[in-house]
Amino acid sequence: MFDKVKEILSKYTEAESITEDVSLTQDLMLTSLDVVSMVGDFEDIFDIEIADEEIMQMKTVGDILEYLKNKGIE
Numbered sequence: 001m002f003d004k005v006k007e008i009l010s011k012y013t014e015a016e017s018i019t020e021d022v023s024l025t026q027d028l029m030l031t032s033l034d035v036v037s038m039v040g041d042f043e044d045i046f047d048i049e050i051a052d053e054e055i056m057q058m059k060t061v062g063d064i065l066e067y068l069k070n071k072g073i074e
Helices: 002-010 032-046 052-056 061-070
Strands: none
Touching (some): 002 032, 032 052
């Protein structure tokens, strides 16, 4: 799952190193539009719906991974 998440994120950032502890906005420099588009990709690829409140709590790559794991995605 981590490789798939990195693949999705790499469409929105030029950062070379994507690890679980990097910040989406500070380290990867994602804009709010990037985040909305990225969430749409996650919803399509993993066949889930992510509520706006849940998006706001995703600050790091690790937060995304934990969210997906909690949704039963391995």
